[in-house]
Amino acid sequence: MRPRTAWQAMARHPLRFLTSAWPWRSLGYLLSGVAVGAAAVLVLLAGTAAGVVLLVVLIGIAPLVGVVLAATVIASVERGRLRLVDLDEVPDPHRPPAEPGLRAWITHRLTEQATWRELGFALLSAVALWWLDLLVLGFCFVLPALCFASLDGDTWPWTVLGALVLLAAPYTVTAWAGARGALVRTLLAPRDRELGAELRELRASRVRLVDAFDAERVRIERDLHDGAQQRLVALGMTLGLLRLDVPPGSALDRGLTEAEGQLAAAHQELRTLVRGLNPPVLADHGLAAAVREQVGRFPFPVTVDLELPQRLPRPIETHTYYLISEAMTNIARHSGATTARIHGRYHADQLVLEITDDGRGGADPTGGSGLTGLADRLGAVDGRMRVSSPAGGPTLLHVEIPCHFG
Missing domain, CATH: 3.30.565.10 (Histidine kinase-like ATPase, C-terminal domain)
Structure with missing residues (x-):
């Protein structure tokens, strides 16, 4: 099965992974992460500064609202970039407004939980994530370059260190890209609570139905074991007692033999059914x-x-x-x-x-x-x-x- 994430590709085939596109996709993910993070810093700082300065004349709210809405754009870009290291789609959690018009759209966005979570993600990206991207890239490529630049007779250990760091770079880059992608999916994927109480109740009712089915299955297994199986055992004993009064080799004796065979087959089928309903080995x-x-x-x-x-x-x-x-x-x-x-x-x-x-x-x-x-x-x-x-x-x-x- 084709790996769906960079982590899966690296874990399943560590050597074949080096010849695949995943290391390059991970590198592109981190490089574009630096670019998006730097842009987020500029947008958030400029919008916040403008809002604070203009707040004294009561028009600073507009830049601050613009910062919040810009965070949704940053989040949308992040969801698109995530496809580089995670092939599973991350759906847009936003819903269309109930009424047309720009004002209705802005009001709707500002009341969505997803918008504020995306603002938190944008701040996290600006403050930490893109710096970590830059740090990983610097460790994997700038550090080896510095080690190679100092090549002479006395610094060969640094050259060896640089070579080792560079050889491990595909795994280092992919490991961090996979971790970053998992964090993005966790923060930006839509949550069930945003899909409404009806969906939550539907899921809860489905769980209750399955639990009720399992409880009923256990009850049926117990009833079959204590009821039908015991009756079959008693019937077998009755047939055995009847055989004592039947002449061997007679037609009735042959009929009893056939009945006992069918009874044994039915008993075995019932035992198999009971064992399948609630296998004791599973509990034990x-x-x-x-x-x-x-x-x-x-x-x-x-x-x-x-x-x-x-x-x-x-x-x-x-x-x-x-x-x-x-x-x-x-x-x-x-x-x-x-x-x-x-x-x-x-x-x-x-x-x-x-x-x-x-x-x-x-x-x-x-x-x-x-x-x-x-x-x-x-x-x-x-x-x-x-x-x-x-x-x-x-x-x-x-x-x-x-x-x-x-």
């Missing part, structure tokens, strides 16, 4: 053990590589287990795969899963396939997924689920 031993037990019943080999620092929170663990189960069921039914792999790690407060198979490919998340159910389950826990499934395979399902311990 955690996600990795439960997934290994579950895929052990598949008709093809599945490699499970799940390494987690500790047990996940119970809701996340349960959601993840059923998500993996549903994904594997889709693979078994539709892909024609002969092997599959489940890889999972916990990184930066996120559970990252990658499920791959060597099937025929062509899975389409928008085509009403089983991927729709996966997306719905992920939505309840604020997760997201990406699918790469070219015709002919292989298929890769990449899942990210926010997860906080403690």
Whole structure:
């Protein structure tokens, strides 16, 4: 799957990363960051100074309002620049005003929370971010140049230091560019609270529905275990007692044998259903053990590589287990795969899963396939997924689920 961020590209393929466009994109991101930051300093200082000076004659409010609105322009430029190191789009959080006209537009912008957050970001960019960009660029390129300029017989250690710093520059530049991009996305991405109380209530109701479904699933599992399973066991014992009074080899004996076979098959199917509804191994031993037990019943080999620092929170663990189960069921039914792999790690407060198979490919998340159910389950826990499934395979399902311990 193609990396979506500079950090992903550097982490997945540290050597191949050097020959990709990501180091150059990161360098362009920092260079343009210096230019945008310097421009922000000039605009903010000039607007603020003009507003303070003119405030005594009551027209200084206009420059101050201009500073606030200029911050939204700076933020818009930052969202566009972010595509250099993060291919996922950052939507504009602003909404169109309810009424036409310049005055309505200005009033609407000044009452939006996004505007004031963008003003805070513009101040942060002017005060710190572009200086840090400049510092990183100076360390990576100016310092080696100074070391090389002092080349003579007595200063060769400085030359070696400069060479090492220059060789590490692609990683240094990309590391800071990735960190800066993550900060920009955090500060400038629209927040749910700005989308209104209706969206928040919709998300909360969806979570409540999923939780209610999980509680009902546990209840059904308990009822089946304590009710239907016990009745089947009792029925088996009754058939066994009846056999004592039946002549061996008779037609009735053969009928009892067939009935016992069907009863055993029904009992096994019910046990499999109960185990799938609420697997004891998940509660007792955690996600990795439960997934290994579950895929052990598949008709093809599945490699499970799940390494987690500790047990996940119970809701996340349960959601993840059923998500993996549903994904594997889709693979078994539709892909024609002969092997599959489940890889999972916990990184930066996120559970990252990658499920791959060597099937025929062509899975389409928008085509009403089983991927729709996966997306719905992920939505309840604020997760997201990406699918790469070219015709002919292989298929890769990449899942990210926010997860906080403690």
